[in-house]
Amino acid sequence: MKIAVIGSGNMGSSFVKQLRKAGHTVTVTSRNKASAQTLAKDHGATVVDASKLSDAEIIILATGAPDAIPALKAAGNLSGKVVVDITNPLTADYMGLTIGHSTSNAEEIAKAIPGIHLVKGFNTVFAQVLGAGGTLPNGEKITVFVAADDAAAKTSVTNLAQSMGFAVSDAGPLKNARYLEPLAGLNIYFGYGAGRGTGIFPTWVEAA
Numbered sequence: 001m002k003i004a005v006i007g008s009g010n011m012g013s014s015f016v017k018q019l020r021k022a023g024h025t026v027t028v029t030s031r032n033k034a035s036a037q038t039l040a041k042d043h044g045a046t047v048v049d050a051s052k053l054s055d056a057e058i059i060i061l062a063t064g065a066p067d068a069i070p071a072l073k074a075a076g077n078l079s080g081k082v083v084v085d086i087t088n089p090l091t092a093d094y095m096g097l098t099i100g101h102s103t104s105n106a107e108e109i110a111k112a113i114p115g116i117h118l119v120k121g122f123n124t125v126f127a128q129v130l131g132a133g134g135t136l137p138n139g140e141k142i143t144v145f146v147a148a149d150d151a152a153a154k155t156s157v158t159n160l161a162q163s164m165g166f167a168v169s170d171a172g173p174l175k176n177a178r179y180l181e182p183l184a185g186l187n188i189y190f191g192y193g194a195g196r197g198t199g200i201f202p203t204w205v206e207a208a
């Protein structure tokens with residue numbers, strides 16, 4: 001598939017690496033032109049301007065939460081595009097969320113950019129986990145939770161995550177991003193606050 005990644009930081013880099021490994025055609029758009037060039041060169045991707053984002057079948061939004069809406073607005077008309085929101089609206093010390101309960105960063109993005117098919121996902125995996133791929137050496141698959149209102153968009157992102165080796169858990173409508181963003185907050189607490197490291201990730205287990 002043709003995938004565009006916005007952002008060339010921790011998550012953008014891990015996405016470009018794993019998407020290329022899975023055989024996708026990848027473009028990168030970033031405020032940080034130098035790191036985007038290095039990233040693209042290292043993994044066989046192409047740097048493009050924001051105006052070319054609409055050429056992709058799926059756009060991965062890998063900016064900080066406050067930069068998400070301006071980054072999408074810079075792309076012009078994205079109506080009908082599938083956009084994956086991986087952002088977490090974190091406080092400066094990473095130990096809290098700036099919004100929640102009655103909304104989520106995902107819902108605020110969907111409101112600000114009408115017409116896109118927004119899918120919340122990948123926000124509960126650390127960049128280090130993503131960068132190592134979706135399947136552990138013992139064969140266990142890491143879970144990616146996806147929440148979206150558009151069924152076809154959710155299916156596309158599910159297929160994309162599976163192509164990178166992840167297991168996908170359907171987390172319902174986009175408004176359930178209100179649960180997924182705090183879930184990432186707890187994961188960050190475990191990883192950094194409780195000192196368990198960035199190899200940690202949430203999953204759901206069903207008793208037989």
Ligand SMILES: NC(=O)c1ccc[n+]([C@@H]2O[C@H](COP(=O)([O-])OP(=O)(O)OC[C@H]3O[C@@H](n4cnc5c(N)ncnc54)[C@H](OP(=O)(O)O)[C@@H]3O)[C@@H](O)[C@H]2O)c1
Pocket residue numbers: 006007008009010011012029030031032035062063064065067070071086087088089090122123124125126127128184
């Ligand atoms: N890091 C993780 O483990 C992790 C895990 C799950 C979810 N997340 C979420 O994923 C998002 C990205 O995290 P990160 O750690 O990758 O952040 P990061 O390292 O700061 O990377 C953000 C990237 O986005 C670029 N950017 C900012 N505004 C932009 C714009 N308007 N247009 C294009 N590019 C823009 C930044 O450029 P500059 O270099 O110029 O700032 C940078 O390359 C965050 O919302 C975070 O909450 C992170």
